[in-house]
Amino acid sequence: MSVPAPLSQHRPAKAPRTSPTTPLVVLVVSAAAGGVAVALAPSGARTWALTVAAVAWVCVAAAAIVSHRLVQRARRTVAAQTSETGRLKAQSVQLSAETAHLVNVTLPAVVKRLRDGTSAADALGSVPPPSDPQLGRVVHIFAAAVEEGVQHAAALDGGRRQALYELNEAAAALERLAQETLPAVVARLREGQSADTVLAELDLPRLPMVRTPTESFVRELAHSERRAAAAQVASARALSRVQAKSVSMLADLRDMQERYGEEVFGDLLKLDHSTSQLGLMTDRLALLMGGRSSRAWNKPIVMESILRGAVGRIAAYQRVRLHCSTTAGISGFAAEGVMHLLAELMDNAANFSPPIDEVHVYVEDRSAGLVVTIEDSGLKMADAAMRRAEEAVSGHITDLASLQGTRLGLAVVGRLAVKYGISVNYRPSSRGGTGVVVLLPQQLLAQQRESVSREAAGR
Secondary structure, three states, X not given: OOOOOOOOOOOOOOOOXXXXXXXXXXXXXXXXXXXXXXXXXXXXXXXXXXXXXHHHHHHHHHHHHHHHHHHHXXXXXXXXXXXXXXXXXXXXXXXXXXXHHHHHHHHHHHHHHHXXXXXXXXXXXXXXXXXXXXXXXXXXXXXXXXXXXXXXXXXHHHHHHHHHHHHHHHHHHHHHHHHHHHHHHHHHHHOOOOXXXXXXXXXXXXXXXXXXXXXXXXXXXXXXXXXXXXXXXXXXXXXXXXXXXXXXXXXXXXXXXXXXXXHHHHHHHHHHHHHXXXXXXXXXXXXXXXXXXXXXXXXXXEHHHHHHHHHOOOOOHHHEEEEOOOOOEEOHHHHHHHHHHHHXXXXXXXXXXXXXXXXXXXXXXXXXXXXXXXXXXXXXXXXXXXXXXXHHHOOOOOOHHHOOHHHHHHHHHHHHHHHHOOEEEEEXXXXXXXXXXXXXXXXXXXXXXXXXXXXXXXX
């Protein structure tokens, strides 16, 4: 930026010289006038006239000399004042130029160096100092203030960066905690590990504000899991006793059906079906709680007996129509599970269809295994309901708290399907309702021979 150059200092004006001509003329004229006055005076008064003229001339001469001196002094004073005024103007112009240079060049240069990290002393040493002491003091005060401001801004920026770093670190720790750590904690605790073991093996967040509540959460969750596991074990044990009692009651009822006549056979058959339904309910709860079915088979069961055993366990058994022509059977280790799975699906189809409509069950041989289709004539399931049913039978729902009371059977179907590798899929039925297609894989099948028993597995 251009800076106006300081103007050259004015030379002091010379005092004007006073010419002595005027006082001499005044003296000559006054002397001549006095001589004339003396010459014209009477002879008797000439002495007096000469004296008066001499005194008057002396007075005029004194006045002329005094006035001449005063005029010279006044002129010298004016000249001195004029010279001082010029000097002050020159100083003012020079000060203005230095101020402009200070504002436009010096101070921006000092600010730039201070922002680059230079100290105030080094920044001031790199620029020419002003000639005026007051301006120099202003520059020093300005540099000190800017240096303090720069240092304060640097400290604030450092604090901001540190806070941002800690915030990002905390956010990353929380994200890792939510997406990796906590799911792993829940999985390990549900496997039976203790809280101390889990905490020792996990990589917990380093930040105390995140680590402390995480440890508290893990310990509380471990306590809850122990309580839930204990309750589940106790429930499974109680249900196993109920299962054993229901099996015993079924055996007694069938013995009574053989011993008594036709007059009580219908009542005994009704009690038999009620007890079978009770057994289905207890098996359902036992499977959900990690238990096992109440019965097991050590030899293959033909598919027709599997279907009849499944139908005999539901309340609406009279509305189910079976269409089975296969001679294949189910291996003993999977017979009870397949029977329970089909019973749950038949019961669900009967419950969600009109009470006067029938439920049809078809069995077909395929190269991939046996295909069992269960169709009802109820209302067609909405897309959302079908998606929920598909999710339930997929076996992905393992949390008992998320199960609805009316959907426990489908959750059992999902667990059994995962256990035995069975495929269960929903589709619209040709009868207007909903169809369920169950694929029993080849590893569950035992091709029936004449030696295979066709004993009914529960009526």
